[in-house]
Amino acid sequence: MARLVELFLRLPAPPDPHESFPDYPRLRDRLGRAAEDGGPEDVEARFLEFYAHVHMNEAPYSLDERRRMDAAGGYWNHAGGLSPILKAGPWITPETVSADFGAGNGLQGLLLQVLYPHARTAQIEISARMKDIGEGLREWLGVPSGRVEWVVEDVLNVPATGYDFIYLYRPVRPDGPGGEFYTRLAREVESEPRPPVIFSIADCLKDFLSDRYEAFYGDGHLTCFRAVPPS
Numbered sequence: 511m512a513r514l515v516e517l518f519l520r521l522p523a524p525p526d527p528h529e530s531f532p533d534y535p536r537l538r539d540r541l542g543r544a545a546e547d548g549g550p551e552d553v554e555a556r557f558l559e560f561y562a563h564v565h566m567n568e569a570p571y572s573l574d575e576r577r578r579m580d581a582a583g584g585y586w587n588h589a590g591g592l593s594p595i596l597k598a599g600p601w602i603t604p605e606t607v608s609a610d611f612g613a614g615n616g617l618q619g620l621l622l623q624v625l626y627p628h629a630r631t632a633q634i635e636i637s638a639r640m641k642d643i644g645e646g647l648r649e650w651l652g653v654p655s656g657r658v659e660w661v662v663e664d665v666l667n668v669p670a671t672g673y674d675f676i677y678l679y680r681p682v683r684p685d686g687p688g689g690e691f692y693t694r695l696a697r698e699v700e701s702e703p704r705p706p707v708i709f710s711i712a713d714c715l716k717d718f719l720s721d722r723y724e725a726f727y728g729d730g731h732l733t734c735f736r737a738v739p740p741s
């Protein structure tokens with residue numbers, strides 16, 4: 511987390527053509543003051559506030575995107591938090607291909623790339639405007655364009671194959687059409703020659719996975735799964 515705080519305090523303000531970050535200067539100053547004179551808890555609290563602002567909690571959707579989201583039982587753009595990012599290190603190598611299903615502006619995947627540079631991150635998100643905002647954040651954070659692939663699409667139409675690390679925060683509800691997404695995702699990851707590690711916030715995937723996967727961490731917010739090694 512200290513590395514992220516240090517990076518954000520070094521960077522200029524992000525590009526903001528859509529006026530997505532109106533409180534950035536104020537929150538960055540508060541973070542800077544906490545880093546200079548505050549205790550660790552103060553720095554952490556100010557950093558979380560700052561992170562939540564850059565993550566954004568409202569995503570702009572076109573009428574068509576909103577219609578598709580409603581049909582799939584999509585969740586709005588809530589922040590998955592820093593804990594999955596800080597805990598992911600041991601599961602990401604330079605060769606890793608990662609994905610965020612329902613990526614918002616992609617901040618989670620971008621921070622994974624900042625801390626643990628790896629081959630590629632697929633950012634799958636239904637809102638085209640969030641992709642545009644995320645591209646600005648990618649440049650701002652200095653993540654090379656070849657490492658980030660944007661897939662502006664309904665998660666219901668995107669296969670979960672070819673990944674080593676999957677992150678998701680309930681892009682869709684597990685009942686109704688969303689149930690098909692989790693059923694298919696579970697089937698696809700379990701059929702992979704090298705099944706990915708999965709970090710899931712507010713998890714609802716557990717009920718769809720077979721005993722080929724095990725949860726190796728859970729704190730009520732983040733659940734982490736990996737394939738059970740063959741005996």
Ligand SMILES: C[S@@+](CC[C@H](N)C(=O)[O-])C[C@H]1O[C@@H](n2cnc3c(N)ncnc32)[C@H](O)[C@@H]1O
Pocket residue numbers: 565569578579582583584585586587588589590591610611612613614615618634635636637663664665666678679680681682711
């Ligand atoms: C709870 S937020 C998670 C955001 C980010 N991944 C995180 O963890 O901080 C869910 C995201 O999924 C997106 N989403 C909702 N329904 C979707 C769908 N059917 N296809 C693709 N993305 C969707 C929303 O726009 C939102 O960005």
